[in-house]
Each structure stands twice: as C-alpha cells, then as structure tokens.
Amino acid sequence: MGLNDGEGRDPLTPAEAEALGAAEGRQGGLLGFGSPTFLTTKVDFVVNWARRNSLWPMPFGTACCAIEMMASAASNFDLARFGMERMSFSPRQADVLICAGRVPYKLAPVLRRIWDQMMQPKWCVSMGACASSGGVFDTYSMVQGIDTIVPVDVYVPGCPPRPEGLIYGLMMIQEKIRNESLSNHYALRAEDPALVARPRAGADEIGALAGPFGNSTQQEQLSSFAQTARPKRSEDLLS
C-alpha cells in the first residue's frame, strides 16, 4: 500500500516518498527508516499511547461532584473527546476510578472493594474537596480523604470542581501515563497485599493531615465561635 498525499493523485511509490521527504529536508524520508508498511517506535510509547487514549472511568459518585461529573460526560464538555468513551459501571472494565463526593466510613469498604476489583493498570482521581480531604465534613462519620483508603493519582480541588477541572485532572492522568515506562511497570503497579483492608496512611500522617485544628483525640476546634476544649495558647484564639 502506497502513500496517497492528495486527492486525485496516484499513490507514491516508496522511492518517490523517500525522494519527497529528502527534498523537504527530512532525514530518512516521509516514513522514517524502512518501507511504508512498518515504522519504528518505542514499545513504551505505543503502550502508553493506547492506554492514555482509552481510559474508561469508573464513576463513584456520592454527592454533588457527581453532577459535575455527569456534565463532563455530556455533550457540552464531552469526555469522549479524550478517550473516556463511556462510563464503565463495572469496575472490571474500568481504568480510572473517579471518586466524586464525600465518603462516609460506612462506605469505605465499598470503595476499597471496587478499587480491588479494577484490573491493573488502574488510576484514581479524587474529585472535589470532600473526597480529597473530608472538606467541611470534619465529623465522626466521614472519611478524611480517600487516600486513607485507596492510592490517589490526581486530586481535583473545588466544591464542586467545574467540568473543566475534572477534564484537566484526567488530562494530568494522561500525562502521567505518557511518562510511565514498562521497565518500571511492576514497581509502579505494585500494591502490598498486606496493606489491603488497612489504612493507607499511618497515624502520624493522618494526625498531620487533620491539622491545624488537631485530630479527633485532641478536640480543640478553634474555628467559628465554638470550641470543645480550652485553647492552650492565647494566640490560637481566633479573634
């Protein structure tokens, strides 16, 4: 099969194509080295190209962020332009988990199970303030960031983020995939089975993330007008 470089013209022969490419200053002609029936490239590039342009999202929508996620998939914003051709409601066919909305502790094992059911390679987007950090729901029933349950690749800030924000986050996933390499594939994809059904962040990390108002064992909420314990330092008081 030759190359057709214009309407109504005969296909170029390989020799003509080579000559044309050389005339335009391209080394090796139009098609790189060799005949036009193959081209040389890197396996990494081809694999990552295929992966990043056919990311099927697993929607895990629990709150208003899911409305924006639906808008992202609808015609105005059209996630399908970027290869998220359809929402995959089976985790076994999905590539990227979009956690959109707040996650209560009672839902935590469900999220974890859906993540475990997704096949490698898989990525995770934490969409919105609540999924990323608990948001305003710093309460007894709410997971303070889904990164204590599953590994997160991209955090999309916002309350809720606009569809452009979600699309930008997914394009960051694509960029991350573009820079992956099969040579360190197993290191990237490894998950310690001992970590399953355990908090992914340690006590120190969770405590640090819970600041600056302390964690649940030291209830020193100083925000707003309410406090459940006396502040230790006077400069901590909001005036």
Add this chain to the structure above:
Amino acid sequence: MEKSGSAFDAVEQGPEASESTVGTPRASGGDQIENPLVTALRGRFDSSILHHEIQASDQHVVFVDAADNRKVLSWLKDEPDQLYDLLVDVTAVDYGGGRPIQVVYQLWSIAFKRALRVKCELPLDALSIDSVVALWGAANWLEREVYDLFGVHFRDHPDLRRILMPQNYAEGYPLRKDFPLRGRFSREEQTRRALSQDYHDYYTLEELEVGGAPGIEPPAPPDATGEGGVSR
C-alpha cells in the same frame, strides 16, 4: 475583639455541666388554649397527660408520661373521633446539659386532616420506652434510627439494631449533645474499624439469601406440588 455582652457568650462558655438541673425549655401559654382533643385526652388518661403547648402557631404538642406512651398512642390511633392513623415520624431531641431526652411522635389523621405531636421525656439514666411497632409498621426503622443515634432502648422492638452507623461502631450515640463532633477514636482507629466491616454484620441470614451473597446458599424454591419449600 471585645467579647463581653456578645450574643455568642453562651456558645463560648460551652455546654452546661451534665449535673445541671435546668428543665427542658417549653413554650409558654399553651395550656390556656382550649383543644377538644386535649380535653378528651385529659378526661381519659388524666395524669398521663403532663403538658400541652402550641408551637409554630398551630402545631399542638402533648407531653405524655413515657410509661404510658403505647396506651395513649394506641387510643389516638383507634379512637373513632381521632383516627391519627399515619405515623409521620419518630425522632428524638437532646437539649444537652443533662436534661431529659425527648422522644417525638409526629402523627397525622388522614380522615380529619389534623396533625399532632406527642412527646415523651426520658431521663438520661433510664433511656427506655415501649416500642410502637405493633401499632405502626413504619416505626420499625424510625425507632432503630433513634436507638442508633440517641441510644434510646425501645422495649419489644422486633429488630433493634443500628441502622445508619456501622454495626461495629463502638463510639457511642452520635447525636447526643455530649458526643464530640469528631467521634471518640482517633482517625486511624476509625479508618481501621471502617475497613474491617463485614456485610454479615448488616444483614440477617434471610436478607443475605435474597441478595445471593457469596457463601450463602439461596433458598430452595418451593416444590411443584405446593407442599412448601425446605424448612430451615
């Protein structure tokens, strides 16, 4: 910022001590208003009717002795002149400061298009009241919710389990005023407990059979002769 005389002083002072003896706030002047229902209730139950008041201009609230709640509610449901046959809601209120917890029954009479609110006060050291599931099936989950969030025990309830919080939740009753906002355990412990939940905690064996959970055999279909299925 000058804080003296601020409207937020009471908030800054925090909740009152649990041994406080301040009574439950009640609207004033309710007892002066004639209401044929309350008159009838007083005539029939006398000392069980503790107080009557009107809230939000037309919502009649009747405080009933907690020991007689089922008797009074049963009468309200079946008496031909009342027929409060729809149980809209069962909930509870904790005013804090060691004051009693109020269990609230919101009733509606379909026949007469009237609403009535019945309240029972329970002291914190005796949070136990008769269940009304026998009167209204709707009370089943509503009473479980009150039990879950306030720790009120409903006597004779057929299935008194937690309904909103996880079954392995061990931090207490979250809607009580003395419950800290972020719970009693550390975030790490809360996360660990959440991830160690088991669906067997949530469902009865029958519910698991219907859902076809792994490891649970579905119920055998009844045989063709109509003699009934397998007895378990």
